[in-house]
Amino acid sequence: MTFFxxxxxxxxxxxxxxxxxxxWLGVLAALFAFGALNYxxxxxxxxxxxxxxxxxxxxxxxxxxxxxxxxxxxxxxLVIPAYIFYRKDVKAVVLLGEGMAVxxxxxxxxxxxxDIGRPDRAWHVIPFIGRFNFxxxxxxxxxxxxxxxxxxxxxVPMYVHYxxxxxxxxxxxxxxxxVVVAMFWAISIHTVTAFLFSSNAARPFWNVALLxxxxxxxxFASGPALIILxxxxxxxxxxxxxxxxxxxxxxxxxxxxxxxxxxxxxxELFTDFYSETNHATSMHYLxxxxxxxxxxxxxxxxxxxxxxxxxxxxxxxxxxxxxxTLNIACVCGFLGIWLDKGMGLVVPGFIPTxxxxxxxxxxxxxELYIAIGIWAxxxxxxxxxxxxxxxxxxxxxxxxxDVSRKPIVGAPSIPAVAHRD
Amino acid sequence: xxxxxxxxxxxxxxxxxxxKFLKGLAQVGLAGGVAASASGVARAAWGxxxxxxxxxxxxxxxxxxxxxxxxxxxxxxxxxxxxxxxxVDITCVDTPPIxxxxxxxxxxxxxxxxxxxCVYGCIRENNQGRDSQVQYIRVLQMDKGSMNLExxxxxxxxxxxxxxxxxxxxxxxxxxxxPPCVKACPVGATWKDPDGIVVIDYNWCIxxxxxxxxxxxxxxxxxxTDPQIPAEELNRAxxxxxxxxxxxxVVEKCHFCTQRTRKGRQPACMEACPxxxxxxxxxxxxxxxxxxxxxxxxxxxxxxxxxxEPKFWYYTDA
Numbered sequence: 001m002t003f004f005x006x007x008x009x010x011x012x013x014x015x016x017x018x019x020x021x022x023x024w025l026g027v028l029a030a031l032f033a034f035g036a037l038n039y040x041x042x043x044x045x046x047x048x049x050x051x052x053x054x055x056x057x058x059x060x061x062x063x064x065x066x067x068x069x070x071x072x073x074x075x076x077x078l079v080i081p082a083y084i085f086y087r088k089d090v091k092a093v094v095l096l097g098e099g100m101a102v103x104x105x106x107x108x109x110x111x112x113x114x115d116i117g118r119p120d121r122a123w124h125v126i127p128f129i130g131r132f133n134f135x136x137x138x139x140x141x142x143x144x145x146x147x148x149x150x151x152x153x154x155x156v157p158m159y160v161h162y163x164x165x166x167x168x169x170x171x172x173x174x175x176x177x178x179v180v181v182a183m184f185w186a187i188s189i190h191t192v193t194a195f196l197f198s199s200n201a202a203r204p205f206w207n208v209a210l211l212x213x214x215x216x217x218x219x220f221a222s223g224p225a226l227i228i229l230x231x232x233x234x235x236x237x238x239x240x241x242x243x244x245x246x247x248x249x250x251x252x253x254x255x256x257x258x259x260x261x262x263x264x265x266x267x268e269l270f271t272d273f274y275s276e277t278n279h280a281t282s283m284h285y286l287x288x289x290x291x292x293x294x295x296x297x298x299x300x301x302x303x304x305x306x307x308x309x310x311x312x313x314x315x316x317x318x319x320x321x322x323x324x325t326l327n328i329a330c331v332c333g334f335l336g337i338w339l340d341k342g343m344g345l346v347v348p349g350f351i352p353t354x355x356x357x358x359x360x361x362x363x364x365x366x367e368l369y370i371a372i373g374i375w376a377x378x379x380x381x382x383x384x385x386x387x388x389x390x391x392x393x394x395x396x397x398x399x400x401x402d403v404s405r406k407p408i409v410g411a412p413s414i415p416a417v418a419h420r421d
Numbered sequence: 422x423x424x425x426x427x428x429x430x431x432x433x434x435x436x437x438x439x440x441k442f443l444k445g446l447a448q449v450g451l452a453g454g455v456a457a458s459a460s461g462v463a464r465a466a467w468g469x470x471x472x473x474x475x476x477x478x479x480x481x482x483x484x485x486x487x488x489x490x491x492x493x494x495x496x497x498x499x500x501x502x503x504x505x506x507x508x509v510d511i512t513c514v515d516t517p518p519i520x521x522x523x524x525x526x527x528x529x530x531x532x533x534x535x536x537x538x539c540v541y542g543c544i545r546e547n548n549q550g551r552d553s554q555v556q557y558i559r560v561l562q563m564d565k566g567s568m569n570l571e572x573x574x575x576x577x578x579x580x581x582x583x584x585x586x587x588x589x590x591x592x593x594x595x596x597x598x599x600p601p602c603v604k605a606c607p608v609g610a611t612w613k614d615p616d617g618i619v620v621i622d623y624n625w626c627i628x629x630x631x632x633x634x635x636x637x638x639x640x641x642x643x644x645x646t647d648p649q650i651p652a653e654e655l656n657r658a659x660x661x662x663x664x665x666x667x668x669x670x671v672v673e674k675c676h677f678c679t680q681r682t683r684k685g686r687q688p689a690c691m692e693a694c695p696x697x698x699x700x701x702x703x704x705x706x707x708x709x710x711x712x713x714x715x716x717x718x719x720x721x722x723x724x725x726x727x728x729x730e731p732k733f734w735y736y737t738d739a
Contacts, residue, residue, distance in 0.1 A: 046644070046646035046670060047628075047643070047645050048553075048645040048646035050645075052645070054555075054633070054639075057630045057633040115630075117627070117628020117629075117644070117669065117672075118627045119627075121608075121626075121627045131609045131610075132608070133607050133608060137631070140607045143607065197634075199635075200601070200635050202601060202635055202636055278569070354570075354636070354724075355561065356561075356570035356573045357573075357639075
């Protein structure tokens with residue numbers, strides 16, 4: 001019964017807020033509806049409404065999917081300091097990070113759903129009822145790890161919130177083992193997503209052992225970038241205490257990850273461009289163009305420029321410590337990696353085709369609209385989760401003593417539980 | 422034909438319960454369907470299908486798990502759907518592989534002149550979408566003196582072929598013995614049958630296109646939209662794992678013309694080839710022409726270094 005009240009009060013809190021909150025929710029819902037409308041058009045006419053072709057058979061959707069799995073995995077960068085190093089300041093925001101992971105995994109899954117030709121047959125992947133080609137298919141692995149990660153990031157925070165809601169401390173013995181699993185699981189989701197690409201011997205551009213490490217490194221740069229920006233917004237629009245030390249830690253992690261990530265990119269560029277084998281043609285197409293085709297060239301160079309700006313700011317201590325320059329680095333790094341991992345990784349894998357044909361790809365308006373709808377949905381999910389989480393953690397939403405099993409004297413006045421160990 | 426099927430996978434036990442469950446659902450659906458057709462809206466509302474056929478398609482089991490009765494229903498549904506869509510009576514059968522046969526293909530590139538008759542013979546035989554330009558065979562115009570696919574010309578259109586200084590390399594599904602596409606498919610909608618042909622259950626494919634990323638020969642093609650075929654051009658003799666009309670959102674590819682070759686006929690591309698460059702046959706028959714070629718000619722296969730073990734060889738007269 002208390003659990004029911006917990007859910008009811010949580011939802012009630014999500015639907016309560018000032019005018020600006022409702023305008024924000026309204027805008028997101030409208031964008032989502034706009035995306036959904038476009039998706040119905042795609043369902044009716046087929047994926048022909050996208051820019052994809054037999055030559056470039058994955059595009060903007062899968063690019064966003066790969067990027068978002070990285071964002072989801074990056075929540076682990078809050079989980080590790082919070083639970084392993086007992087950083088109280090980080091523990092205060094770890095639940096928000098897990099909320100972001102939930103939103104990112106949902107977005108990633110939606111991007112796969114809108115990409116498949118027969119969403120009506122999605123039930124075929126359900127083990128036993130459908131036919132699940134596990135462990136042979138890497139896509140089957142991805143389905144397992146993403147669903148598992150979603151479950152972990154729903155249930156652990158739900159348990160912690162539920163305890164706080166009842167004015168109790170969560171039992172460490174109960175959830176710590178799950179947190180350890182979730183940590184390794186976070187690495188696994190992005191590794192498996194990288195293997196989805198690198199397992200294809202048919203596509204030399206992806207078929208490199210460095211792809212997995214590259215994915216992790218870039219995720220650990222783009223993820224903190226988004227978390228740093230989000231935490232500042234939360235600090236501004238709510239009275240939730242976000243310690244500056246958390247942002248400093250994340251900025252440092254982002255710096256190192258960005259440096260490693262760019263080193264990996266350099267290593268790949270050297271290997272491909274020095275040997276100049278046929279395996280390098282995709283890379284050649286991406287950075288320099290091939291036979292007069294160079295659709296991706298401006299984007300990849302923009303990505304390189306953004307990443308260099310970000311890594312320069314981050315690597316210079318005074319610049320990293322100033323919020324303005326740090327925020328510039330975060331925006332640049334986030335966009336730079338989005339371009340790099342999205343369009344810069346997925347699309348050139350298909351160009352040229354295994355038979356040497358160069359056929360370019362650019363997303364259509366429909367693809368962009370559907371993508372905007374999914375991103376809006378992710379923001380909506382995060383906003384609602386964060387709203388309820390903050391209210392519970394600040395003690396604003398509490399079980400009434402008469403319904404909680406263990407009445408606590410003066411429960412409503414407990415300040416920010418998140419700060420307690 | 423369908424009662425000859427005996428290649429179930431290992432999930433039969435569970436399948437029994439699942440079938441019972443789905444049968445229950447289908448009966449509920451049938452009742453609903455009768456009500457829907459009584460109200461006269463069934464046809465328009467269910468994408469050119471009746472409600473019960475749409476439901477039957479939705480709950481249709483994987484090819485390898487269907488009972489003979491379920492297969493009979495599925496084949497009848499395919500025929501009804503084609504009748505509704507094209508206004509044509511087609512026959513759809515499920516032809517099992519012939520025991521003791523593994524098919525292989527050999528192509529003489531000295532004889533190929535780049536006419537593309539195989540490409541168009543294949544389109545007509547296999548009911549490929551005409552507007553969508555799905556083609557199972559791509560003929561590459563290559564510079565003599567090089568095997569670099571990246572310098573191949575795909576859309577050559579000279580006054581006449583062959584062009585001096587060029588040779589022609591037709592590429593289609595290699596029916597790999599170690600097919601990367603089969604490994605990639607998350608739902609097992611594609612597999613290698615005992616006669617070596619890599620087939621697709623078009624009703625099980627979810628359209629994720631992972632197989633297309635995995636294929637090193639660009640053999641797989643996706644129905645980006647509903648395939649359009651003029652009714653009078655439809656090949657009415659169809660096969661479940663072969664040339665039956667496809668739906669949008671699924672992957673298809675060359676299947677060595679299962680509807681012909683499993684009944685002892687030549688594939689359509691071989692029949693269409695005016696130069697006799699193509700040799701098709703049973704690799705297990707030591708007296709077959711293809712075995713003669715493999716034993717007496719210098720042959721090569723595309724991208725052998727990838728370990729896919731294609732069952733498609735090229736050779737020259739020289």
